[in-house]
Ligand SMILES: Nc1ncnc2c1ncn2[C@@H]1O[C@H](COP(=O)(O)OP(=O)(O)OP(=O)(O)O)[C@@H](O)[C@H]1O
């Protein structure tokens with residue numbers, strides 16, 4: 089630091105007069121803002137500076153203002169004679185929202201996508217990644233700048249929206265909820281844009297991806313506009329704020345939103361995190377939270393609907409799909425556990441047992457996912473059993489419930505297991521990542537479902553529309569065939585299917601245990617002495633200050 | 642600054658393969674604090690690849706690299722604090738000027754308030770960026786970009802600077818200025834790893850050089866050491882005023898040179914041995930009463946050393 093210290097005098101003289109002689113209000117504000125910016129995310133500061141100079145922002149902003157202003161004129165003219173008496177507020181508001189949705193659902197998320205993608209294209213991302221900024225800070229900064237932009241648009245349209253409130257036909261809760269929804273939509277789409285930007289680093293795929301992402305957000309825009317028009321026609325239902333269901337649904341949606349937002353956020357962070365870092369534990373924790381959220385909502389619905397079994401079946405189904413998707417992603421993780429992560433393994437047995445499943449790697453990922461599925465199935469069966477023992481009214485027996493959850497779990501265990509084996513084989517030849525793993529699982533389930541169907545249709549001797557045992561690999565048809573009708577008959581098809589599922593599951597589980605036995609419980613490695621040394625230096629240890637002159641160097 | 646014998650940069654049997662290409666194939670070397678290590682090799686030798694691994698931008702296929710004792714694989718965060726990296730490209734942002742650019746990286750390295758202002762002023766002053774403070778970075782010339790890049794790499798006062806071809810595309814004056822900057826920083830105790838294609842250029846800036854080709858380190862040491870190990874003979878040119886034939890005869894009897902060419906008064910012959918043996922030879926010739934008007938020993942040039950060491954293989 090000696091070089092930097094030596095210029096201290098120069099700097100003091102360079103910065104001091106600026107601060108002291110500025111009696112001007114704006115200069116003070118400037119200094120104040122500058123001081124505030126110290127604590128802001130560096131990326132947010134940079135992107136705000138860039139945005140203020142960027143043409144794209146100016147153009148979009150002016151367009152939005154012009155559209156809002158134009159619509160205000162038009163709207164007033166349209167409803168003019170009786171505007172103070174007719175319920176024009178709602179219609180006006182919906183058009184304002186549609187105008188607002190254009191930057192918020194299309195422009196901002198796409199700029200978030202581009203801002204990360206272009207950093208990767210221009211090489212600035214690499215420069216950023218070797219700074220001391222954490223990946224999470226990078227994503228947060230980009231997201232923050234998206235939120236800041238959305239705030240600018242909101243405040244630009246605030247007078248218009250305030251105006252609709254003064255008119256009739258709309259109340260403050262509706263306005264707030266609608267604005268909140270739009271805002272939440274911007275946030276989650278922006279973070280999705282950031283995640284999508286990390287999918288590929290190769291130039292030609294980036295340009296393909298850009299087109300896909302534009303189309304995706306354009307679709308979101310048209311969909312939300314359509315939704316808002318649709319909402320406009322059923323506007324009266326929005327008045328149900330005094331009903332419990334409304335708030336329950338809102339709470340459920342918000343909790344789902346938060347969990348998925350976090351999932352996407354951590355996924356984007358993980359994508360840009362250095363490979364030796366632990367990129368998985370946070371995601372796995374969020375998955376588990378989502379598991380309990382799904383169980384919780386469905387339990388509430390089940391109680392609310394007088395212990396109607398379909399709510400429980402639906403819960404089991406949702407959990408299976410949830411864990412199947414997560415398992416497909418976790419199967420794509422890198423299989424070696426870096427010494428950096430192995431350092432963080434707890435020392436205590438309890439710590440190791442509880443945290444082991446959160447450590448990265450496909451071996452633990454697979455078993456984590458299927459434990460989720462089995463755990464979910466068991467909880468549902470247990471709830472049903474309790475209900476039955478308590479003599480609660482039901483039309484679906486514990487037996488059906490058991491076979492239903494078992495069938496789904498078995499399919500998930502077998503398909504995920506196959507996916508993992510394929511990934512293991514692929515990884516021998518090239519670098520296979522999480523997205524590839526996801527695609528492979530999708531492909532696998534599609535082949536499993538459609539190949540038998542094609543075979544089925546090409547054999548003329550069996551009826552085309554009836555289930556046959558050829559369809560066994562197709563989980564969707566098999567499950568609807570045996571559980572979609574409300575009652576379960578133990579026909580020979582069912583017995584053969586279960587036979588295959590039981591043996592298949594047992595075989596797959598055994599195989600997975602064999603191939604991943606040595607990876608399942610990794611060993612802890614010692615922290616390198618150099619790291620301990622530095623930590624000791626950085627720790628503010630209060631050493632006794634000796635005033636013995638012989639003690640000092 | 643006391644030079645402790647603890648390596649600041651240490652490559653331990655570093656390997657990096659891209660499919661069948663062995664970009665880095667078992668490279669090990671150490672660079673001590675305050676040293677400048679020149680990394681030289683032909684195109685595709687693996688310089689950038691190994692520097693990127695050191696800069697925590699890539700992972701090795703095998704082996705490890707340590708920076709101030711920290712592994713680039715397992716402690717990238719600690720490595721990054723100590724490292725300034727100047728890649729062979731320039732990362733541009735649109736709508737950003739030079740000051741904002743440096744300010745952004747200063748913030749990214751966690752510098753706050755006065756500390757940041759000080760670092761910015763020092764860096765801009767040091768690299769001469771302050772005169773173009775408000776220029777948008779999109780339109781900078783190559784030389785300005787290199788200055789800005791160096792500024793960005795040193796903004797957080799790192800102990801180690803890794804510069805990938807910093808002198809490429811610079812005019813002679815800019816190159817001298819760059820050399821000066823590097824010298825000043827090295828005198829300040831910073832450790833350098835600098836890559837280049839040109840040995841003479843590196844020899845001016847570095848204490849130690851390593852020659853690499855096809856991912857293998859062929860030679861390393863000070864320039865003089867490498868030169869010595871490579872030089873097996875020098876060419877001596879003698880201008881003798883009369884008796885050229887006699888001298889030829891004398892040389893053939895006493896020295897037995899591998900080659901001996903006469904051209905009027907000029908005799909050129911090969912000679913094995915160092916400078917002392919050259920001086921001794923001259924003395925002997927004078928004592929043998931030859932009228933020597935000119936005596937010049939031509940050592941192999943650095944270019945020759947480079948060409949000698951590297952074989953021009955392509956993979
Ligand atoms: N990302 C990559 N994918 C595949 N091969 C690569 C990659 N990066 C480098 N290589 C190969 O590794 C070898 C070494 O490349 P590198 O860029 O390290 O050479 P260099 O010494 O920096 O050359 P130059 O002097 O041209 O900059 C080359 O054969 C190159 O083709």
Ligand SMILES: [Mg+2]
Nearest residue numbers: 688689729805
């Ligand atoms: Mg290179």
